[in-house]
Amino acid sequence: MIIVGGTATNGIDENIAKAIQLKLVKVEHRVFPDGESYIRVPEFIYDKDVLIIQSLYPPQNKHLVELELLLDTLVELGIQNITAVIPYLAYSRQNKRFREGEAISIKTVLKLMYALGAKSIVVVEPHSYDEMTFFGGTVKIIDPFPYLAEQLSLNDPLVVAPDRGAKSRALRFASKIGAEVIEVQKERDRVTGEVKITNIPQFDFKEREVIIVDDIISTGTTIANVAKNMMGAKKVIAVAVHSLLNEVNYNKLLQSGISEVIVTNTIPTVYGKVIDISPLIVQQL
Amino acid sequence: MIIVGGTATNGIDENIAKAIQLKLVKVEHRVFPDGESYIRVPEFIYDKDVLIIQSLYPPQNKHLVELELLLDTLVELGIQNITAVIPYLAYSRQNKRFREGEAISIKTVLKLMYALGAKSIVVVEPHSYDEMTFFGGTVKIIDPFPYLAEQLSLNDPLVVAPDRGAKSRALRFASKIGAEVIEVQKERDRVTGEVKITNIPQFDFKEREVIIVDDIISTGTTIANVAKNMMGAKKVIAVAVHSLLNEVNYNKLLQSGISEVIVTNTIPTVYGKVIDISPLIVQQL
Numbered sequence: 001m002i003i004v005g006g007t008a009t010n011g012i013d014e015n016i017a018k019a020i021q022l023k024l025v026k027v028e029h030r031v032f033p034d035g036e037s038y039i040r041v042p043e044f045i046y047d048k049d050v051l052i053i054q055s056l057y058p059p060q061n062k063h064l065v066e067l068e069l070l071l072d073t074l075v076e077l078g079i080q081n082i083t084a085v086i087p088y089l090a091y092s093r094q095n096k097r098f099r100e101g102e103a104i105s106i107k108t109v110l111k112l113m114y115a116l117g118a119k120s121i122v123v124v125e126p127h128s129y130d131e132m133t134f135f136g137g138t139v140k141i142i143d144p145f146p147y148l149a150e151q152l153s154l155n156d157p158l159v160v161a162p163d164r165g166a167k168s169r170a171l172r173f174a175s176k177i178g179a180e181v182i183e184v185q186k187e188r189d190r191v192t193g194e195v196k197i198t199n200i201p202q203f204d205f206k207e208r209e210v211i212i213v214d215d216i217i218s219t220g221t222t223i224a225n226v227a228k229n230m231m232g233a234k235k236v237i238a239v240a241v242h243s244l245l246n247e248v249n250y251n252k253l254l255q256s257g258i259s260e261v262i263v264t265n266t267i268p269t270v271y272g273k274v275i276d277i278s279p280l281i282v283q284q285l
Numbered sequence: 286m287i288i289v290g291g292t293a294t295n296g297i298d299e300n301i302a303k304a305i306q307l308k309l310v311k312v313e314h315r316v317f318p319d320g321e322s323y324i325r326v327p328e329f330i331y332d333k334d335v336l337i338i339q340s341l342y343p344p345q346n347k348h349l350v351e352l353e354l355l356l357d358t359l360v361e362l363g364i365q366n367i368t369a370v371i372p373y374l375a376y377s378r379q380n381k382r383f384r385e386g387e388a389i390s391i392k393t394v395l396k397l398m399y400a401l402g403a404k405s406i407v408v409v410e411p412h413s414y415d416e417m418t419f420f421g422g423t424v425k426i427i428d429p430f431p432y433l434a435e436q437l438s439l440n441d442p443l444v445v446a447p448d449r450g451a452k453s454r455a456l457r458f459a460s461k462i463g464a465e466v467i468e469v470q471k472e473r474d475r476v477t478g479e480v481k482i483t484n485i486p487q488f489d490f491k492e493r494e495v496i497i498v499d500d501i502i503s504t505g506t507t508i509a510n511v512a513k514n515m516m517g518a519k520k521v522i523a524v525a526v527h528s529l530l531n532e533v534n535y536n537k538l539l540q541s542g543i544s545e546v547i548v549t550n551t552i553p554t555v556y557g558k559v560i561d562i563s564p565l566i567v568q569q570l
Contacts, residue, residue, distance in 0.1 A: 035343040036375060041386035058320040061346040061349070068397065070388070073387070090321060101326035102323075104358075108358075
């Protein structure tokens with residue numbers, strides 16, 4: 001087996017290749033002056049089994065098209081078994097027709113990868129595990145929460161799911177360290193995108209270490225709104241797998257009472273503490 | 286039949302719908318804060334035949350992914366016959382493996398459209414007509430050169446093909462108006478991208494109207510280099526179907542001796558005279 005490092009890896013390709021001592025071929029890539037992407041596999045690949053590493057972080061459409069080009073090229077070059085390791089799967093949140101006539105974007109994305117020859121895919125914590133059935137081949141989902149729970153030194157923490165979708169994540173995190181879990185209820189208006197907290201369980205947060213757990217932090221609004229309701233806690237930590245935070249939203253989190261943001265490197269980020277996900281991927285391959 | 290206006294049409298969808306008096310459904314679209322595209326077909330489409338208009342001008346990857354989402358959504362909504370009208374086909378110039386291991390990007394693009402349910406496509410002047418065989422369905426190529434020749438008032442012009450690839454274009458332009466054609470020979474270094482003129486036919490340009498014809502102007506380097514060798518001409522006009530010119534490159538063209546740049550609206554542009562391609566598309570549908 002050979003590792004092919006795509007155009008968006010954030011170093012995970014190198015970490016994996018080093019850990020399992022496999023040859024790494026880095027894809028040559030550039031952007032033409034007009035904006036078209038160019039990719040090239042710079043050496044002949046004798047092995048018929050290839051592990052592509054390509055994360056779909058922003059600019060998502062560029063990295064997605066480059067993955068499409070790469071898959072098609074490897075198939076044409078005679079590679080028979082392609083596994084695409086996608087640490088961050090873009091479009092994962094558009095997994096239903098929330099309104100009539102909407103694209104189920106993740107379905108299209110997964111359909112395309114399969115059509116282009118990916119036999120199997122490995123994804124770190126997609127937004128919904130169900131949506132992965134849109135992929136026609138073999139799927140491996142990497143659950144990062146027990147791993148993340150292990151990496152942190154927590155003292156009798158209270159784990160908070162900021163909404164219903166995060167409940168299973170909070171449970172997976174908490175069960176590893178035997179912690180309690182509570183769930184916040186919220187509602188999102190599908191047209192305006194506005195989020196409202198509808199219920200927070202009565203609970204004594206005083207002097208507790210509160211850990212808010214989610215799959216992704218994007219604007220940070222969900223987590224900030226929850227954090228504001230946890231006054232009196234010893235500290236409030238936000239743990240997420242994928243971080244799309246910018247400076248404004250990161251500061252918003254800190255101002256909401258979050259003392260620390262902990263994320264992984266599935267998406268490049270300079271905000272918060274970043275835990276390398278590569279060892280977990282290696283362990284589960 | 287119904288026209289579906291995509292996310293990148295430059296008004297061509299409206300022009301076509303108006304000219305053939307068909308209902309136009311404009312796709313609802315926006316970009317989420319993190320950069321993912323959202324598309325939605327905002328009304329139920331009863332007709333089973335749909336003409337999508339989507340040009341693949343910059344940002345090409347965004348418009349390509351949005352076309353992929355749109356095709357997949359229309360198929361899921363029960364549309365049986367989808368024709369994609371693509372005035373400007375991105376990635377058209379990467380149509381061969383010029384170097385080992387390169388992506389044949391246009392092959393991937395055309396393969397994807399077919400896989401997602403486009404039964405036929407209509408393209409205005411792709412970079413090579415041969416490459417269109419990569420599409421599995423019906424292909425209609427619109428030759429814009431006779432139409433462009435008709436739109437201009439030329440007086441005994443000399444038509445120049447700036448390289449070998451442009452020869453057939455120059456001939457199609459010239460034959461409509463009974464003009465002479467000459468061909469410039471150039472070479473492009475595939476690694477550095479540098480272009481060198483290797484031969485210009487001996488010819489008396491003095492007091493002639495010279496028309497340099499090409500499919501696409503991007504940096505304008507090819508045409509500017511040719512124009513510099515046409516000193517003494519009454520005027521030198523550049524005619525291209527697709528224009529990716531920016532201000533710097535447009536000025537470079539004017540400084541090279543070009544007196545007028547004539548292009549079409551397959552790509553939005555503010556540089557040069559823009560001829561609407563919609564009537565020709567309507568005529569050939």
